[in-house]
Structure formats: structure tokens, C-alpha cells
Amino acid sequence: MTITNKVKNYIGIDIGGTTVKGIITNYNGDILYEDHIATGIAMDGDVLSNRIVELINNLIMANGGFKSSFSGVGIGCPGLIDSKRGMVIFAGNLGLKYYPLGGKISENLGMPVKITNDANAAALGEAKFGAGKKYKDSILITLGTGVGGGIVINGKLFEGGNSAGTEIGHTVIVEDGESCTCGRKGCLEAYSSATALIRQTRRAMEENRNSLMWKTYNLDTVSGKTAFDYAKTDITAKIVIDNYIKHLACGIINLANIFRPQVVMLGGGVSNQKKNLTAPLQKILDKELFAGQTYAPVKVVTASLGNKAGALGAAALWL
Amino acid sequence: MTITNKVKNYIGIDIGGTTVKGIITNYNGDILYEDHIATGIAMDGDVLSNRIVELINNLIMANGGFKSSFSGVGIGCPGLIDSKRGMVIFAGNLGLKYYPLGGKISENLGMPVKITNDANAAALGEAKFGAGKKYKDSILITLGTGVGGGIVINGKLFEGGNSAGTEIGHTVIVEDGESCTCGRKGCLEAYSSATALIRQTRRAMEENRNSLMWKTYNLDTVSGKTAFDYAKTDITAKIVIDNYIKHLACGIINLANIFRPQVVMLGGGVSNQKKNLTAPLQKILDKELFAGQTYAPVKVVTASLGNKAGALGAAALWL
Numbered sequence: 001m002t003i004t005n006k007v008k009n010y011i012g013i014d015i016g017g018t019t020v021k022g023i024i025t026n027y028n029g030d031i032l033y034e035d036h037i038a039t040g041i042a043m044d045g046d047v048l049s050n051r052i053v054e055l056i057n058n059l060i061m062a063n064g065g066f067k068s069s070f071s072g073v074g075i076g077c078p079g080l081i082d083s084k085r086g087m088v089i090f091a092g093n094l095g096l097k098y099y100p101l102g103g104k105i106s107e108n109l110g111m112p113v114k115i116t117n118d119a120n121a122a123a124l125g126e127a128k129f130g131a132g133k134k135y136k137d138s139i140l141i142t143l144g145t146g147v148g149g150g151i152v153i154n155g156k157l158f159e160g161g162n163s164a165g166t167e168i169g170h171t172v173i174v175e176d177g178e179s180c181t182c183g184r185k186g187c188l189e190a191y192s193s194a195t196a197l198i199r200q201t202r203r204a205m206e207e208n209r210n211s212l213m214w215k216t217y218n219l220d221t222v223s224g225k226t227a228f229d230y231a232k233t234d235i236t237a238k239i240v241i242d243n244y245i246k247h248l249a250c251g252i253i254n255l256a257n258i259f260r261p262q263v264v265m266l267g268g269g270v271s272n273q274k275k276n277l278t279a280p281l282q283k284i285l286d287k288e289l290f291a292g293q294t295y296a297p298v299k300v301v302t303a304s305l306g307n308k309a310g311a312l313g314a315a316a317l318w319l
Numbered sequence: 320m321t322i323t324n325k326v327k328n329y330i331g332i333d334i335g336g337t338t339v340k341g342i343i344t345n346y347n348g349d350i351l352y353e354d355h356i357a358t359g360i361a362m363d364g365d366v367l368s369n370r371i372v373e374l375i376n377n378l379i380m381a382n383g384g385f386k387s388s389f390s391g392v393g394i395g396c397p398g399l400i401d402s403k404r405g406m407v408i409f410a411g412n413l414g415l416k417y418y419p420l421g422g423k424i425s426e427n428l429g430m431p432v433k434i435t436n437d438a439n440a441a442a443l444g445e446a447k448f449g450a451g452k453k454y455k456d457s458i459l460i461t462l463g464t465g466v467g468g469g470i471v472i473n474g475k476l477f478e479g480g481n482s483a484g485t486e487i488g489h490t491v492i493v494e495d496g497e498s499c500t501c502g503r504k505g506c507l508e509a510y511s512s513a514t515a516l517i518r519q520t521r522r523a524m525e526e527n528r529n530s531l532m533w534k535t536y537n538l539d540t541v542s543g544k545t546a547f548d549y550a551k552t553d554i555t556a557k558i559v560i561d562n563y564i565k566h567l568a569c570g571i572i573n574l575a576n577i578f579r580p581q582v583v584m585l586g587g588g589v590s591n592q593k594k595n596l597t598a599p600l601q602k603i604l605d606k607e608l609f610a611g612q613t614y615a616p617v618k619v620v621t622a623s624l625g626n627k628a629g630a631l632g633a634a635a636l637w638l
Contacts, residue, residue, distance in 0.1 A: 080610050089614050137480035151577075153480075158472070161456035164615035165579035172569050174494045184572070184607050250491050253503070258470075258577070260484035288503050291399055295408050296483035 009063065011056060012125075012315030013075040014118060015039070015048075017093045022055045023311040024063050024070075027319060029129030031308065033062045045088075045099040053108045072112040074314035076121025077101060083116045083163040114317040116159060118310050120166060122303075123150025124157045125313025126265050130305040135262035139255055140303060141168055143197075143224075143248075144268035146181070147189040151259060157317070169193070173250045191247035194224035194269045197240075201227040204240045211236035224270050231276075245277070249284035256298045257290045267303035274302050328382065330375060331444075331634030332394045333437060334358070334367075336412045341374045342630040343382050343389075346638060348448030350627065352381045364407075364418040372427045391431040393636035395440025395629045396420060402435045402482040433636040435478060437629050439485060441622075442469025443476045444632025445584050449624040454581035458574055459622060460487055462516075462543075462567075463587035465500070466508040470578060476636070488512070492569045510566035513543035513588045516559075520546040523559045530555035543589050550595075564596070568603035575617045576609045586622035593621050 009032060014021040016039070024033040037055050039048060056073060063069065079091025086102020088094070106113040116124075123140035132138035132152065141149040147169030151158045160166050169189030170182045177186025178196070190196055201222050205214040212234035217226060227244070230237030252264050266277060281300045286293050305312060328351060333340040335358070343352040356374050358367060375392060382388065398410025405421020407413070425432040435443075442459035451457035451471065460468040466488030470477045479485050488508030489501045496505025497515070509515055520541050524533040531553035536545060546563070549556030571583050585596060600619045605612050624631060 080614060082614075090610065153477070160577065160579035161472075161581055162579060162615035164610070165577055167576040167609045170576045170609045171490075171573040172492055175492055175496075175566070175569055177494075182609055247494070250494055254490040254573075255577075257486040257489045258479065258484055258574075260479035260481060262480055290486045290489045290501055291409065291483070295399060295401075296481035 008071045009069060010315035010318050011059060011070055011073045012121075012311040012313070013052060013056065013073065014121065014310035014314055015052075015075065015077045015094070016118075017078070020052055020055060021307075021311045022052075022059050023308070023315065024059050025312055025315045029125075029312055029316075031312070033059055034311075035059055035062070039094070043094065045096050045101065046104065048094065048096075049101055049104040049108065052105055056105070056109055056111075067111055070111065071318040072114060073105065073109065074121070074317035075102065075105070075113060075115040076118040076310045076314040077115055078118045081115055081117045081163055083114070083159055086113060086115050088115075089164075116157065116163065116314070116317060117150070117166075119148035120150040120157055120159055121311075121313035121317070122148075122267065122305075122309040123152055123313065124316050125305055125309035125311070126267065126303045127152035127155070127313075128316040128319060129312050130309060131265045131301050131303050132263050137259065137261040138263045138265060139168070139259060139261050140265045140267055140309075141192075141252070141255075142268035142303075143192055143266060143270035144194050146195070147187075147193045147251075149267075151261075153259070168251075168255065171251065171254065173247060173254065188247070188251035192244070192251060197224045197227065197244050197270060198222050200240050200244060201237070204236050208236040213237050225272070228273050228276055245280045246284070249281050249288070252281060252300065253285055253288050256285065260296050261298060263299045263301055265301055265303045267309065271302045278302060327390045328388060329634035329637050330378060330389055330392045331440075331630040331632070332371060332375065332392065333440065333629035333633055334371075334394065334396045334413070335437075336397070339371055339374060340626075340630045341371075341378050342627070342634065343378050344631055344634045348444075348631055348635075350631070352378055353630075354378055354381070358413070362413065364415050364420065365423065367413065367415075368420055368423040368427065371424055375424070375428055375430075386430055389430065390637040391433060392424065392428065393440070393633035394421065394424070394432060394434040395437035395633040396434055397437045400434055400436045400482060402433070402478055405432060405434050407434075408483075435476065435482065435633070435636060436469070436485075438467035439469040439476055439478055440630075440632035440636070441467075441586065441624075441628040442471055442632065443635050444624055444628035444630070445586070445622045446471035446474070446632075447635040447638060448631050449628060450584045450620050450622050451582050456578065456580040457582045457584060458487070458578060458580050459584045459586055459628075460571070460574075461587035461622075462511055462585060462589035463513050465514070466512045466570075468586075470580075472578070487570075487574065490570065490573065492566060492573065507566070507570035511563070511570060516543045516546065516563050516589060517541050519559050519563060520556070523555050527555040532556050544591070547592050547595055564599045565603070568600050568607070571600060571619065572604055572607050575604065579615050580617060582618045582620055584620055584622045586628065590621045597621060
């Protein structure tokens, strides 16, 4: 008797700056086991891959010990990844450059390994098991320290040529605008990340010392939540949020006009605002989407898998 | 004996505002026969489809009269096209709305028909037979009355969800910038079309009445060529061109960061400038492309098929 894919389980690994998460999931995206390890900053590639192999072996043991009950291992890794060759081209936070992470893990483990960028993995996770599961075409935009995300076309992860694309955050919406970490000016990331929102909130407070925010909140503890919290009672905060949403809508509509997905999903810290965020975005999208919403409508929703999206999506590389 | 695809020929139809071009091509993109008909403005859908059937029958007769020697008919049509159902959702210039053009032609002709947006067809033509034929992933940007284009991923035409995407021209690069025909402000089209270049040239002339352009050229006959012609001798013209190239580079890099194609091809009237256009664009791209040009480089070239790209790409829908 051969075990069909349907009864096989999947291993998903999500490499972060400080921890590596590992999960076992079934084809429904139910998490059966999970574990994690700590990663040191700029850990040597071989040390990192050995520790990940250990993590995977622990997960396999927890699931009964049989490697044959898995289709394979999927990995989401930050940085520029050559998914075809399993190579980390560059991952600044991990200190890796042209390191064959996929191959090393596969060799040491004796199992096939697929690897993609961590934001791509999260997009696939949300598309398969989360807020995008009803749709064929979806885009995930994560609003965190930076603006990341990924694109799923007809149920399949789209990584760009040589798996080096989908740098959603690094598309300019305001020529000669705010400086971006990528070296350009006016990128979506420079306006729509949580970092940008905090900067915009602080700037507005300093420039409006009569505002409720300035009078009742500490500049040093401003977060991506602050302006949202004050938006109903403080016009300064409202202007910050209105502008933030305007910039983000601009980026979303640009992507929608190119990819025309059925759904755009928002993840990352700022997406905790749920309807406060999606309702006004949807309104602008409805007004400005190319040729309108009648044919091929586009919805804006928040992502639903939280910090599990990456590991689930990595596992879904085998679906 | 069955005739293999390799020895079959292909029929490509390119519907324009004033004429419909028809060609027969082989799998190399050599044009064996071509013909065209005139189209009236806002011609009735049935009249248009009957005339196209006539055009196709003439092409088939010229090729020996056997429908069986063709894989099928490909059509490029302006407007919003549902390629799956062969439906013209909306084509303002043709006066068509929810018209089953593909089905009508297929029925009357007794041959299978594929249909896509005309800009998509041109992109596929250039990708298969033109400036992109060495590459798997390419983007065509046409700089004409508007900014159109299409995207080929891994050798296949990408049309966006419900074949309603790839509206390259309708992505904002300057928030609150120049008004665009789509209703938004600051779209790539509003800065990089030939129309925009003419507007920018005229504006610069009027604002700089000491310029060589103002003194020696007639405002009414300004074309997309004027500022390029004067750029070496007139600082006003040079500034127009530098700004034009800056905006276009911004749009190209945005697309390159998302799709990471091996090549971006420029078509339309402005692309006649060849190296005057591509050399400075390449320079900016080399500097600003995400993570640089070392891994997954992107080239900017001019398209090579001219006004045959659309019909050839329509035929290539069957390749």
C-alpha cells in the first residue's frame, strides 16, 4: 500500500532573526506539532543548518519517527533566496551570503527540502490556509518593521524571475519622497511600514503641541497603535491615520491594477487595526481601481494566521 | 500521418482603432501573409466580427485554403478582455461592452479562437519573436498615446486575475501628481506616455521663452521627438528629457522589483529614440534596482517588432 499525499503530513520551518519556528501540519493546515530554537545573530551557516536539522528531527520524532510519512520539508528564510538551487543569496540579518542552506539541510536530513523567501512563504500560507483560501489570486502585504509580502497567482506562489522579485515594499509611490532603506526615495515601505507610521505619528506630535497626543502621550513610547487610538478624539492623530491610509491605498491599488487579485491581505502589526484599516482602504479601492469593481472585484481583508503564516506557507510549498 | 504543431501555421489578428491587421505566421514568427481591413468607429459587434471572419478567410485562402493547416486563430483586442470566455468586457474605442467576440468569430469560422488584450498580445509577440526571445521573463512597456504593455512570466503571458490585470500605465509613481485618464493622479501613464512627453515639452517651452526650442520650433507641431532632438543643444529640452527618463526609470524599477524579469522592452513611438532612451534608463536601473544587478540582472532594451508585435503575439497564443 502506498501512502497518498492526502494522508502525508508536511514540515514547515520559518527562520526569523531570533528564533526558528518549526511545525508539522496536515493538508488542511492544522498544526499537529510545533517547536522552536533560538538563533544567534550572524550564526555560521553550517551551525544554523545543523540546528535546523536537529529541530526537524525533533519534530519528526514527535510525529512517530518516520520520515516517510512526510512529503518533504519547506523553509521560509529572510533575504534573497534562489529557490531553484536552494541557495541563500544574501540574508543580512543571518549573516549569510551564497550559502546552500536548502542543500545542506536536505543532505544532513536525508529528505527533500524546498526553500523560499519568508515573506513569500507567509503569502502562500495565508493563500492556502488563511484569509486567502477561498481565492485563486491573492497578495499579502505585511506592515511591520518594513513592508514585505508575497503574491499567489492561480494558487501558486509567484517569486519573480530567478525568485528575486515581489519586493512589494520597494516600489516608489512618491517620487523624491521619504528615504527608503533600499536606497530609493518614496518607496511604499517608507510610508506604510509600522516604522513609518511611528515616524509620522512622532513628527505630527512634535509639530502640533496643542494636540491631545502631544499633551497626553510620551513621544518615546509611540507605537503603530498610538495614532489609531487617538484618531477619534484628536484631529492631529486623524490626519496621521488618513495620510497613512492614503499612501497604503495607493500601493494597494498599484498592485491590484497589475495583478488584479481577488483579495489583498494585510498582515504585520498594523493589521491588528482590522476594520479601522480595511474599511477606509476598501472605500478608496472601490473608487480608484482601474475600470471599477464590477468586473474582477478586489477585496481588502486582514490576514488571519498571525505569526504562523510563514511556517504554514513553508509547509505548503509541498502541497 | 498527423501534422505536428511544428509544421502548422498560426493566424494572428490585431484589432486597432482604425484597422484590423491579420497575419499568417509560422512557429518562427516569419510572416507568410498579411492583410488588413478598415474598422469604423463604434462599429456594431456583429459587423466587426463578420468582417474579421472575412479577413481570416482571405488569409486562409492565400495560404492554400485548408483550415486544418492552422492550430487556431489568436486575437489581440483593445480594452478589458475576459480571455477565458472570449468576451470583450469593455472596449471604449470599439463601442463594445460584454460582447462575445471570440465565440462569435469561432462559431462563424468553424475554428478555435483565443483572444487577449492587444497590449498583452504585443508583449507576447516581443517575448516569443522579438527583443525578448532569449529570455523567459519579460515586460513590454509601450510609450504611445498611453502607457500600455504586458508581462510574460516563464514564457507564458500573464494577464492578471480574470485577465484584468497588467495595467502597467495605471500605477501611481507621484502621489497627487498629474491627472490620469483612469481617474487617479500621478500614474506612470501621466508622465511617460508620448502624450505626456509632448505636454511636458510644450510646458517647458512656454515657461522658457529664451530656449532654443521656443525660438525655433512651433508649439503646435511639438511631438515626442522634439525635446530629444533639442536635448544636445538646449538646456530646456535636456531638462525635459532628463525628467521624462527619471519618471520612466521609476516605473521600470518598480516593475523590475516586483517581477524581476531578465528584460524590460520599450515599444511605442518614444522607443524610436533607441539608445538615447535605454542608456540613461539602464544607468538608473543599475543604481537603484533592489539588491543590485549582480544576482538576477535586468536589462532595458527597445522592442524590435514595431507594429507587427500585436498580430504576431496574437498568433503566439497558440504556440
